[in-house]
Structure formats: C-alpha cells, structure tokens
Amino acid sequence: MQRHxxxxxxxxxxxxxxLKEEGYKVIDLDDGLGNAEAYVITGMDEDMSGVxxxxxxxxxxxxxxxxxxxxxxxxxxxxxxxxx
Numbered sequence: 001m002q003r004h005x006x007x008x009x010x011x012x013x014x015x016x017x018x019l020k021e022e023g024y025k026v027i028d029l030d031d032g033l034g035n036a037e038a039y040v041i042t043g044m045d046e047d048m049s050g051v052x053x054x055x056x057x058x059x060x061x062x063x064x065x066x067x068x069x070x071x072x073x074x075x076x077x078x079x080x081x082x083x084x
C-alpha cells in the first residue's frame with residue numbers, strides 16, 4: 001500500500017531511500033510541483049533580491065542539516081494531524 005506522495009529534491013538520496021522504505025511514494029521535486037502532498041528541500045530558491053519563493057501547495061520540510069529520521073518524524077506528525 002502506497003502512502004502519501006512526497007517530492008524530494010535532487011541530492012537527497014538518503015532521505016529518498018528512507019521515505020521509500022517507510023512506504024511513501026517518492027517523486028522528483030521537478031516533477032512534483034502540484035503533484036505531491038509534501039516537499040523535502042534543502043532550502044528555498046532565492047531570487048536576486050533575496051526573496052524566497054516556491055510555487056507549490058503542500059507541506060514543505062527543509063532538510064538542511066537534518067537526518068532522514070527527523071524528516072520522517074516531521075512528515076508522520078504532519079500527516080497524522082491532517083488525517084484527524
């Protein structure tokens with residue numbers, strides 16, 4: 001049984017693998033905008049003025065400096081709250 005769909009930024013293979021092992025459907029971030037319930041990134045894109053922007057609806061988790069277990073915890077907590 002597939003769980004929630006999570007888009008993961010390129011370069012986060014350890015997080016991608018951990019999510020798959022927990023049953024999440026994992027897609028590439030480039031393919032996931034608008035197609036995922038959550039997004040795992042290494043920081044927001046910044047434009048020339050320093051303004052951060054990401055065009056997506058869903059739960060966003062910044063993986064910068066964090067372990068896969070921490071990301072899993074955040075996702076589980078978010079989805080548990082959303083299901084209640």
